[in-house]
Amino acid sequence: MSILLGEVLDDKYRIQRPVGEGGMGLVLEALHLRLDQRVAIKMLVGGALRTDEAVARFTFEARAAARIQSEHAVRVFDVSTLPNGIPYLVMEYLEGRDLEATLRRSGPMAVTQAVTYVLQACEALAEAHASGIVHRDLKPANLFLAERLDGSLRIKILDFGVSKLLSSGAAGEASYADDVALPHAAPLVGSPLYMAPEQMRDAKRADPRADIWSLGIILYELLAGAAPFAGETLTEVCASIVTDPPRPLAPGRTDVPAPLEAVVTRCLAKDPAERFQNVAELARALQPFAPEQAFITVPRTARVLSRGELGSASALATLPRDTRSASQGVLLALAGAGLLLLVASVVGLLVQREPVPASEAARATHSARAVSAAPR
Template sequence: MGAAVRATAFQELIAGKYRVEGEIGHGAMGVVLAATHVDLDQRVAIKLIHAHAADDPESLARFLQEARAAAKIHSEHVARVIDVGTLDDGRSYIVMEHLEGCDLAEVLQTDSPLPVPVAVSYALEVCEGLAAAHAAGVVHRDLKPANIFLARQADVSFTLKVLDFGVSKILRGSDAPLEPQAAVTHTGQIFGSPAYMSPEQLRSSGRVDARADIWALGVVLYQMLAGELPFGKGSMADLMAAIVRDPPASLRLSRPEVPEALEEAVLRCLAKAPEDRYRSVADLALALQPFGPEGAATRVERIGRLLEPQSRRRADRRPTPLTPSFLARAPEPASSAPTGTLSSGEAAQKLVQPPPEPSSREGDELRSSRRTERRRVHLALGGAFLLALALLVVMTVLRAPRPVALDARVVPPATSVVIPVPAALVGGTASAPAEAARAEVTMTVTSAPPGTKVYLGETLVGEAPGEMRFARGSDKITLRLVADGHVPAEMAIVPDIDRVIAVELKRLPAPSTRPKTTVPKDLEPF
């Protein structure tokens, strides 16, 4: 935002085309603003890096990594990046599609644990977003409920979208796992949320592949089903030790109605060794399909196509009919093989062509005996054919994928399952702000330098960067911002809506080192 976003300047533009309307959210590295593209009349969300983070090369690299990673992914289940740029003051911004709704963390605060088909439906949508990312060579590395957004659609439905690829890892090529590019994190530092990080990511965040995302999704699915995390509840050190060392808590012990096969799928996601997990999210989606709602099979098929190599997509995958070899082969014509040898065709003819029949009575008896023998052969061949056909049917049945047996206590069949709209997405529910909260507005102040003190009159109300709350009203209030070594500033604000205030305090001039000029006493006036 820079100079374009001030307390009273919400009608001014970012980059000459985005009119800022208010704040959506904020974090340690940046703030997310609601805006409108003035020429296209299109609502967007703008993520703007804080001034202090823009001066840190690593923070800036992670910020831009999000734009690069998201731009490589084309999926309705990943938030779309529209534009990137840099303001005059050097701060970078990312323009994304504007989403309305709430994240999964908010849903779990009010609706946890979720019904089995609902949790599986959510997991399958996340699988589809991850499949598109992995196909583009991007590993998310920070998948958690706060980064899974339930975006409200024009109708009453909603779509899950994977957000925040700021600590993602871009692989060389499109087939993971491959040799990684240089990571944007320093050795020994952990970026991400430890509760959702795999053991190998805790040891070295740069040496992970797509199976780290499968681990994280396993944790999220466990949390949706059990209403709690699978590992330790103590300190951060205890949590990280449990992830590396201990098995997860029993899912069915806390949620007995979860089918055993579904628990096995979750536990496979949480295998300590990456090679013991599902090889891809397509394999995971296939294991989850029997427990999902109507339409799960279609989604699983799409996920499989996303991760299928191009060479196999073009191949004809129609099954070849299995036919007994003795029915498939016709007698071959006689060849011009040298005398004394038989071609394969001649050999076949020799086997089926009877020799000349004698005309004597003995020959009649011999012919009758031969006819009886041929009938026996035909019966034997017929029996062999029926036996082969029966074996073929048995083999086909055995090779067909078996549906996982559902626990009798699970909800009704998938065709009758309706995914409800979460309470957090419905107005007037428990997730709506309380009356007391609506009587206040939030001012988010970002500033340089950090640590700027904000006063209302003589009262210290907070430090920037940070949030301050004020009583909602239509009368202006005056905030005073003070920082050591900088010129204090004042600004008048109407506390009628939530606002984002970006302030750049000017530095005080350095004290002069020139000697002070003195006036001789005899020249001073009487």
């Protein structure tokens, strides 16, 4: 397929330059002519166009990503088809680089930095899981470190091309739908180094706890600069994931607290029932190792997850008591602070003194320039 620079798609997207290319697709920078805004256009190319599975997977990615509005997931604005039948989707254009490239360039990260990035991923996944979507292909290459206009960085989850949609069963119980968008999907769906054991056995059985396994692998790699399971061949790596315990972080990272390594180890439990059962639990466990400005992510993740379509009416109610207390405690603390300010103001009036004005809370910047990475 030949895409010409300057070509206009659907009378509104002018192609500017190629951004990247993978085995199945091409990503282009384009200009939205009506909005005068840069966007990223992803389309299938080559042999992928000749398989119904690839086209179905591509369409599913657009539908899945469009359901997630989190600032920590890549936004999809539009999906369409060229006159020649080639499907494409339009995403926000991100400035920055993915965590895989960051690790190659800078090596292992500081504890607070690594934990912050994983917490941001938890927040996006809370919305995905609440919408019934399991990503199934989380890895550093799909966590994009995007630059905001002010130069600060934030994680954006990319590539929902192998995600799956959960469905609600009888009596409100969660059941796991077949990959209806991927009727001929191969048994091995995802990236083996980051794939949970149960996903290796049957990709259709992967639930949100498979994403938690992947986050554990990612956090380990951000801290150690290497994967917790190794082998000289793909078969050896898969066997190690299924049977071996993860390699300890020490002595390579003696500055990693033992409780944090325990969090990583729990994420990598072979039995999904022994892992954190949702991303809100994981976020709560990571909070002690995060910088103070990241604390708001923990109750926010729980609140987003509590609005999910599956399972009980409130995911927050299913969390351990200490997690619920912590999340509710934030709200109570805020309410208590407001009450104290009100009492102080009344007392100040009674003694004819000027009340001390409360300082205004800092506001996070949510606008950002955009990009997307090539399909992995």
